[in-house]
Amino acid sequence: MKLVKHIANLGYGSRKEVLRMLREGRITNAAGEVLCADDPLDHDDVRVDGQPLDPPPGLLLMLHKPTGYTCSTRDAGRLVYDLLPPRFRLRNPVLSTVGRLDRDTSGLLLLTDDGQLLHRIISPKAKLPKVYVATLAQDLRGDETALFASGTLRLHGETTPLLPAELEVLDARRARLTLYEGRYHQVRRMFAATGNHVLTLHRERVGGLDLAGLPPGAWRRLDEDARARLFAA
Template identity: 35%
Template sequence: MRLDRYLANLQYGTRSDVKKMIKANRVAINGQKVRNGSVSVVPGATVTVDGKTVGGSLQVYYLMNKPSGVLTANSDAAQKTVLDLIAPADRRPGLYPVGRLDKDTTGLLLLTNDGALGHDLLSPKRHVPKTYLVSLAAALTPAMADQLAEGITFQEFTSAPATVAVRPGSEGRLIELTIHEGKFHQVKRMLKAVGNQVTDLQRIQMGPLHLPASLPSGQYRKLTEAELAALLEAKK
């Protein structure tokens, strides 16, 4: 990769800013000052800016605990998005949220600039399961659970059979619901279709990824090597 593009991707400024930095003799590769931004950065090379080693992966994978009130979008002129929660140093070109959580839905959200992985995880052919913790206005009845487990037909699609588990001690008003699609307002529409109403919604699992209990709302972290390996395996 070209040196100027490499530094720009690591958020050291725009391509124009980086070119000025290089021409100012502030950048070195393997200890040798470089004044040409077209020079290639080969794997394993040590790049320094003002004597300090720069680095970081160009391909990133973040697990976020999305808070309520934030849009799952790359940008918005009026409202805060999940990309606004990413620190400048952690941003990369092409970073985007994989899938969508409604503005008032919280929980597990994957963000990456690995477009191929994101596409595979969202592909209807993969049927990657997504589990939500759902608070209900009324207790879930056996009949409602049966309908959810059978699949529900909407005008534009029929949901695959869902897995339903009632949380103990919740009197039927807190359930774990696992679905295999990701349609607009799908969980809310499914519960409405069986005669109930969602009062709170949190995604707690996507494929092999689980929402860590230790990750505060609005925070994110890089995937561990084990999590990334499991995710890559899940997309096969």
């Protein structure tokens, strides 16, 4: 029954539903031969309705999140999971976002069903750079670069100073900010601490990965080379 459990865990249906798919001849090998429940499991050789199986556990995805979508499985409204194949929400292990981008933030979002990889990415010890471009409601004051790099800035309601961050001024009201930690609404709160307000926020990069032309709403499976680049920054 390993074949049945594996296909069910990929989100194709319950074990009962997968057994029914087998009886209906919908699950075959690459040569078109109908498989049985007790056949050996060979992920790359299995087809459902003639199509290869979704990626096995250990999946890492890059998604270009548009604004208006929430990084949740439960909130009302549009969810980032709506941009993925519906089966992906039913996978076991669960496919989780690696951190979050708020509803009004766009850009690079990682998702994985590998718990160890997730914790490695978000661990404070990793200090993976996360690069954002912010459009502001008011002109920059001029002291933000030094303030953000100082390692002394404390956000409202917190006692631990932020790690030094790098600010690149793009024009009077646009800036690129590189963070090495991930606190709640950090970019927005950092600019709020200077009396400014973020109008739009876009994440360009995480570690050594960028969107590389991926359009809004699209996703891409990351291979081993991409995983290596993630931690190469």
